[in-house]
Amino acid sequence: MSIIYMHQVSKYFGQEKALDGLDVEIGSGEIYGFLGPSGAGKTTTIHLLTGQMPITDGEAEVFGKPALQMKRRENLQRIGIMTEASGLYQRLTVQENLALFAKLYGVKQPKKRIDEVLELTGMQGDHKKLASKLSKGMTQRVLFARAVLHEPELLFLDEPTAALDPASSSRIHRGLKEMRERGTTIFLTTHDMQEAETLCDRVAFLDDGRVQLSDKPKLLRQAYADGTISVELKDGSAYSLQQTKDDAAKLADWIGSGRVAEVKTNLPTLGDIFIQTTGRELV
Numbered sequence: 377m378s379i380i381y382m383h384q385v386s387k388y389f390g391q392e393k394a395l396d397g398l399d400v401e402i403g404s405g406e407i408y409g410f411l412g413p414s415g416a417g418k419t420t421t422i423h424l425l426t427g428q429m430p431i432t433d434g435e436a437e438v439f440g441k442p443a444l445q446m447k448r449r450e451n452l453q454r455i456g457i458m459t460e461a462s463g464l465y466q467r468l469t470v471q472e473n474l475a476l477f478a479k480l481y482g483v484k485q486p487k488k489r490i491d492e493v494l495e496l497t498g499m500q501g502d503h504k505k506l507a508s509k510l511s512k513g514m515t516q517r518v519l520f521a522r523a524v525l526h527e528p529e530l531l532f533l534d535e536p537t538a539a540l541d542p543a544s545s546s547r548i549h550r551g552l553k554e555m556r557e558r559g560t561t562i563f564l565t566t567h568d569m570q571e572a573e574t575l576c577d578r579v580a581f582l583d584d585g586r587v588q589l590s591d592k593p594k595l596l597r598q599a600y601a602d603g604t605i606s607v608e609l610k611d612g613s614a615y616s617l618q619q620t621k622d623d624a625a626k627l628a629d630w631i632g633s634g635r636v637a638e639v640k641t642n643l644p645t646l647g648d649i650f651i652q653t654t655g656r657e658l659v
């Protein structure tokens with residue numbers, strides 16, 4: 377059974393169409409990356425799937441139930457959400473914020489679990505800090521800790537690493553991979569192509585309110601490869617070769633004379649593929 381199923385979903389805000397026939401299907405234990413330029417409808421999709429607003433048309437189901445039911449308490453328990461709108465209680469400390477949430481969600485052994493998520497996000501040393509005194513990146517880490525505190529089956533993350541330094545990002549990535557191992561399904565939006573390539577099992581390109589392309593990052597990159605290869609010679613010079621007879625002969629000659637240091641197939645980045653398929657930059 378699909379954990380998330382969207383078929384021909386449209387969403388209007390007044391006269392403005394934000395989503396236009398969106399099709400998305402996500403299986404259990406997948407990390408699914410939703411990529412698209414600003415205003416493409418990524419956050420709106422999360423809002424629809426978490427029952428925070430109704431769809432205008434089509435079908436949207438989560439755990440086999442209409443997405444709008446996700447706001448019910450028994451369903452909310454099963455999902456974790458981190459969006460820009462998620463806020464912390466500014467007058468409480470990090471620890472108090474997490475404890476409050478743990479209580480709300482009936483987390484068993486809250487102290488132990490809070491310690492785990494503090495460690496996961498590298499916030500152990502800062503648990504006594506007031507939320508109002510946190511940096512942007514720290515706030516983001518606490519919001520992440522809070523989203524995963526009750527060990528949800530399904531996690532929605534809106535640009536989870538946007539304000540983070542590389543070390544914190546890779547810590548979060550490790551955490552997400554561990555969660556996937558335990559069967560958690562993860563729906564995330566990102567502008568970070570590296571994140572999409574290394575973390576996501578599948579990515580979808582959103583543009584004009586619908587999915588334009590969706591597949592495993594590696595398969596997309598291979599499918600859109602232009603057939604050129606990069607060759608580095610031992611003297612440090614580098615060349616890009618086409619699939620032509622002349623270039624093949626040149627390469628054979630270099631290999632024959634022992635001059636080749638490295639040969640690599642040139643693969644486009646996901647950003648390149650996005651531009652190629654939509655004519656737009658992915659920013």
Ligand SMILES: Nc1ncnc2c1ncn2[C@@H]1O[C@H](COP(=O)(O)OP(=O)(O)OP(=O)(O)O)[C@@H](O)[C@H]1O
Nearest residue numbers: 389392393394412413414415416417418419420421
């Ligand atoms: N509550 C709302 N009322 C009116 N219009 C909205 C509302 N929420 C979103 N929109 C519009 O819907 C479109 C999609 O917005 P959305 O926030 O989903 O984009 P996004 O892909 O998440 O962008 P970003 O990467 O900048 O966060 C935009 O044109 C936006 O102005």
